Amino acid sequence: MEQFPDMGRWAIVIGDCIHNLRSTLDHLIYSIAVNFSGSDPPPDAERLSYPMESRQFWKLGILRHDAAFMAEFQRLQPDIRPEWKGLRLLAVLEELDNFDKHRTLNVMFAEPTTMIFGLVAPGYFPTYENVTHNFGPLEPDTEMVRIVERVPIPMNVTVEWRQSVAPVVGHTPASDGRERTGVIDLIQELSAEVAFVIKALSRFL
Numbered sequence: 503m504e505q506f507p508d509m510g511r512w513a514i515v516i517g518d519c520i521h522n523l524r525s526t527l528d529h530l531i532y533s534i535a536v537n538f539s540g541s542d543p544p545p546d547a548e549r550l551s552y553p554m555e556s557r558q559f560w561k562l563g564i565l566r567h568d569a570a571f572m573a574e575f576q577r578l579q580p581d582i583r584p585e586w587k588g589l590r591l592l593a594v595l596e597e598l599d600n601f602d603k604h605r606t607l608n609v610m611f612a613e614p615t616t617m618i619f620g621l622v623a624p625g626y627f628p629t630y631e632n633v634t635h636n637f638g639p640l641e642p643d644t645e646m647v648r649i650v651e652r653v654p655i656p657m658n659v660t661v662e663w664r665q666s667v668a669p670v671v672g673h674t675p676a677s678d679g680r681e682r683t684g685v686i687d688l689i690q691e692l693s694a695e696v697a698f699v700i701k702a703l704s705r706f707l
Contacts, residue, residue: 512669513609516685517602523689523696524599527552530699534706535565554580554596571706578699587683588676591695594688597673608672609685619647619663623656 528551535544544550546563553561556579565571576582580593598607617635621628632650646665669685676683 507611507667507669509609509611510606512685513606516609516669516671516689517598517607519689520595520598520602520607520692523692524552524595526696527699530703531562531565534571534703535563537707538564538568538571554592571703574702574706578702583695585677586691586695588678588680589673589683589688591692592699594673595692595695598671609669610672610682611667612670612682612684617647617663617665619649619661619665621649621651621655621659622662623659626656626659628655 531552532544532547532550535546535550536542539545544564549561550563551561553559556576559566562572562575565575578592580590583590583592601607628649629652630649631652633647635647647663670682671685671688672682675681
């Protein structure tokens with residue numbers, strides 16, 4: 503690549519996206535509490551936020567006393583919702599948000615998508631018998647591909663190479679052992695999960 507991506511900038515941008523999604527859930531709980539109590543601020547305003555596990559349900563404040571709300575809320579917990587690629591999405595959302603509060607996210611660049619390359623010259627037919635490529639995390643000056651031919655390559659050979667790179671973010675191991683996931687796919691799935699929660703709880707607003 504002509505210039506290595508600005509990892510610091512990507513970490514800040516992605517961290518901001520994560521934090522905004524997490525804050526959306528907190529605002530949702532606050533708004534429901536306002537509706538329940540008929541006052542703004544509602545009781546327990548200082549503690550209200552979206553808990554990600556049952557031992558944190560005290561963060562719901564007065565909402566804990568409504569049986570219908572709690573029945574719906576229970577089924578929205580990370581351990582109840584289906585996994586996506588071995589990840590409990592709401593749990594990952596909280597993990598990444600908490601991590602980013604103290605330091606920038608562990609964002610790196612990898613090549614998880616496509617690579618197209620070729621050696622072109624009149625009358626030359628490459629064998630491509632020995633090709634190695636890097637699909638793991640990239641750092642500046644990382645070797646991305648190597649082609650070793652069994653015969654000397656003519657001087658007039660043109661190398662054609664196109665490679666797609668995408669940011670990935672580190673997280674605790676998924677159920678399949680994977681410790682990093684493509685950021686674009688992950689944020690799309692996190693957004694869809696947050697939208698699902700909002701829709702499920704919207705009748706209490």
